[in-house]
Amino acid sequence: MGMVNMLEAKTTLSELVEAVESGAEKEIIIARDGKPAAKLVPVEAPKKKLRLGVLAGKYPPMDFDAFQAMDAEIEAMFLGEEK
Template structure:
């Protein structure tokens, strides 16, 4: 963890952003007192874990056949 004052953070922002992106935590201080923390954001490219919605909803048992008659009516069979 690196602690820097606001003036230094302003003049070296790109450097500290690169360090934070690499996983380091940067503390920004005013008059020696910590006021902010610069950390990397979670990468959006990481796959989300499976099972986040478990137990929140249920699929109807006949889901594959919902509105089956209406769908079949839109596509008539072979002409005789």
């Protein structure tokens, strides 16, 4: 369906829009007298913004030594050992 003439576009506009929205057609060129005049393409959805620092302040600060001390506890949990 890549290119349609103006008259066909007028009479089948809802079908053309549906084809572009659904992804059946990437784009549709509308021609006047056999020459491309317009392009029908889907509108891109706005990209979701990534929020950084959502958990800032929710947990107590931990230094490197305290973080490393948890290794033995986590290893015991994986191995099913009681501490």
